Every structure is written in structure tokens, then in C-alpha cells.
Amino acid sequence: MIERIKVVIQTVENANPVCAFESPLLTGYSGKRLIAVLQGLTSLFRENQQLCYLEIGVFQGLTLLSVAGANPEVACFGIDNFQTYDPEKQNMRIFMERRQKLGLDNAHLINLDYEDAFENLYAHTKGRKIGLLFIDGPHDYRSQLMGLMLAMPYLSENAVIVVDDSNYLHVRQANTDFLMTHPEYKLIFQSYTPCHPVNMTAEQAERARQDWWNGVNIIVRDKDNVLPSMYPPTRRNRILFENDHFTHSSRIGELSPRALTVLNLLFTGRWMRAVKNLYMAYKEYKQLCLKNRFDDANTFLEEVPQSLIKC
Numbered sequence: 436m437i438e439r440i441k442v443v444i445q446t447v448e449n450a451n452p453v454c455a456f457e458s459p460l461l462t463g464y465s466g467k468r469l470i471a472v473l474q475g476l477t478s479l480f481r482e483n484q485q486l487c488y489l490e491i492g493v494f495q496g497l498t499l500l501s502v503a504g505a506n507p508e509v510a511c512f513g514i515d516n517f518q519t520y521d522p523e524k525q526n527m528r529i530f531m532e533r534r535q536k537l538g539l540d541n542a543h544l545i546n547l548d549y550e551d552a553f554e555n556l557y558a559h560t561k562g563r564k565i566g567l568l569f570i571d572g573p574h575d576y577r578s579q580l581m582g583l584m585l586a587m588p589y590l591s592e593n594a595v596i597v598v599d600d601s602n603y604l605h606v607r608q609a610n611t612d613f614l615m616t617h618p619e620y621k622l623i624f625q626s627y628t629p630c631h632p633v634n635m636t637a638e639q640a641e642r643a644r645q646d647w648w649n650g651v652n653i654i655v656r657d658k659d660n661v662l663p664s665m666y667p668p669t670r671r672n673r674i675l676f677e678n679d680h681f682t683h684s685s686r687i688g689e690l691s692p693r694a695l696t697v698l699n700l701l702f703t704g705r706w707m708r709a710v711k712n713l714y715m716a717y718k719e720y721k722q723l724c725l726k727n728r729f730d731d732a733n734t735f736l737e738e739v740p741q742s743l744i745k746c
């Protein structure tokens with residue numbers, strides 16, 4: 436099976452990407468080469484009704500519906516709780532409409548947080564194991580790692596895992612940490628671009644859209660240990676990950692993204708935007724429930740049963 440997986444990946448990598456199913460209805464955040472590899476890898480298990488395609492992160496359905504359209508015999512599931520990139524709360528409706536217009540009855544939405552979905556995944560997949568897992572949901576370090584680990588009991592013996600947005604250091608670090616601690620899984624393919632498409636010129640971004648978008652890692656279950664160990668590149672210096680400790684224990688840790696935005700704008704002389712973001716930080720601050728919090732070294736033990744705490 437690993438040889439067949441390699442052939443699909445190399446065929447997609449070495450030629451102009453060709454998608455087995457496309458529709459002008461399908462727009463979203465993904466690259467054409469990435470979609471072609473998802474479709475091709477899913478086709479490897481299309482005869483096995485016991486297996487399914489599963490993705491974390493549906494958005495408006497570009498990848499889920501593209502894979503379902505190319506593999507009508509395969510049950511395809513997508514987990515999304517529509518918590519991000521959905522300010523108008525329209526994404527679920529858009530996904531449902533697209534699915535209906537394209538007549539893709541084999542595409543199924545699991546409208547849950549991914550951790551809740553993995554609590555009893557078989558109830559959703561009707562007992563099917565995962566042939567291909569595509570991870571494209573929340574990209575923070577913990578979610579990346581948990582997406583891999585929570586899926587493990589449901590992965591079939593020849594499972595393939597495709598991780599989108601692997602350009603990010605913290606995504607590469609989560610994949611490396613998973614591979615180091617689960618040697619039965621091997622990295623079989625990786626590809627990156629010089630930066631995230633949002634930081635590219637229009638021409639570069641268009642090339643990324645035809646390619647792997649924002650970097651990809653492909654991991655396989657190598658139970659016979661035939662592949663050499665290989666890891667995504669990471670840094671020895673782990674300061675960004677260690678900084679999590681200060682975010683988690685700060686009085687206002689929830690504001691850390693906004694606080695970093697304000698500081699960056701101030702230090703680069705963009706005063707008006709800095710002031711606007713400072714005001715937004717203040718509004719977010721007023722929403723927080725800060726009762727009983729210390730300036731730092733917060734433990735949040737007040738949320739723990741008091742019987743566990745000694746005075």
C-alpha cells in the first residue's frame with residue numbers, strides 16, 4: 436500500500452495538478468495540488484466500504500465536496516463547529532446548499548467541536564475506520580497534536596494523514612512531536628512555500644493556489660517499518676512554545692493576540708491602528724470575568740473540586 440500511496444503523491448507532485456472533480460461552486464482555502472492529492476489518496480480505498488474520508492475543518496466545503504465528488508463510492512465526513520472565518524454565520528448554510536446543488540449525498544457534516552466528535556466518532560461514521568484523515572481545522576499547536584492523537588484509535592491499518600498549513604512552525608512542531616512519540620507513523624512527503632499566501636504577491640499567491648497552498652505534510656501508518664524516519668524541520672529553540680506558560684497563567688491571557696497586535700503596531704509606528712486596536716483590547720478586556728485573578732501565576736484552581744485542595 437505504501438508504494439501505491441507514493442505513486443499517487445509523486446504523480447500529483449510532478450505534473451500540472453488535475454482534479455478528478457471540480458465545480459465553479461467550490462471556492463475556499465486550499466490549493467489545487469492539495470485537492471488532487473486528497474482525491475487520489477481517497478481513491479485508493481474506494482472499494483473498501485469499511486473505510487471513510489474524514490476532515491477536520493470544512494469551512495464552505497471546498498475540500499470535502501471535491502473529494503466526495505471525485506469518489507462517489509466513499510463516505511466522506513467533515514467536522515466543523517463553524518467557530519472561525521464565519522463572521523456572518525453563513526458557512527454551514529453555504530456548505531449545505533453546495534452539497535445539495537452538486538448532489539453529493541456521500542458528503543456528511545459533523546457539526547461539532549473536533550474533540551467532541553472524536554469522543555464517539557463511530558456513531559457518526561457508522562463504524563467506518565478512517566482511510567484518509569485531512570487536518571485543516573484550528574492550527575494552534577495543541578489542536579494540531581490533539582487532532583492527530585484523538586484520531587489514532589479510528590485510523591485504519593494503512594491510514595494516510597494529510598496536514599494542511601504545515602508552513603507554520605507550530606504545525607511542523609506538532610507533527611514532529613507526534614512522529615517522534617509514535618514511531619509507527621512516518622512522514623512520507625513535505626512541501627513548503629517561502630511564506631503564508633497572505634504575505635505573498637498576487638502572482639505568488641495564485642501560484643500557491645494552484646499548488647499546495649500553505650505547505651503540506653503527509654504522514655502514513657507504516658506498521659511494517661519500511662520507511663526511513665523523517666521529520667519536518669523545526670527549531671531547537673522552543674521559546675515560542677515555552678511562552679505559552681505566561682499566556683496561560685496571566686491575568687489577561689485571553690487578550691494575548693490583541694496585545695501582540697497593539698505592541699507590533701506601536702513599535703512599527705502605525706499609531707492610528709495601534710490606538711484602534713487598543714480600544715478593541717479594552718472592549719475585550721471588559722468582557723472578561725476577572726474576579727479573583729492575580730496579575731500572573733494564576734492557576735485557575737477555583738474551578739477544581741475544593742475537596743482536592745489542601746489549605
Ligand SMILES: C[S@@+](CC[C@H](N)C(=O)[O-])C[C@H]1O[C@@H](n2cnc3c(N)ncnc32)[C@H](O)[C@@H]1O
Pocket residue numbers: 462463464465491492493494495496497498499514515516517518519520547548549550571572573
Ligand atoms: C481553514 S478552514 C478549512 C478550509 C476548508 N478545508 C476548505 O476546503 O476551504 C478551518 C475551519 O476549521 C474550523 N474549526 C476551527 N476550530 C474548530 C474546532 N475546534 N472544531 C471544529 N472545527 C473547527 C473553522 O470553523 C473553519 O471552518
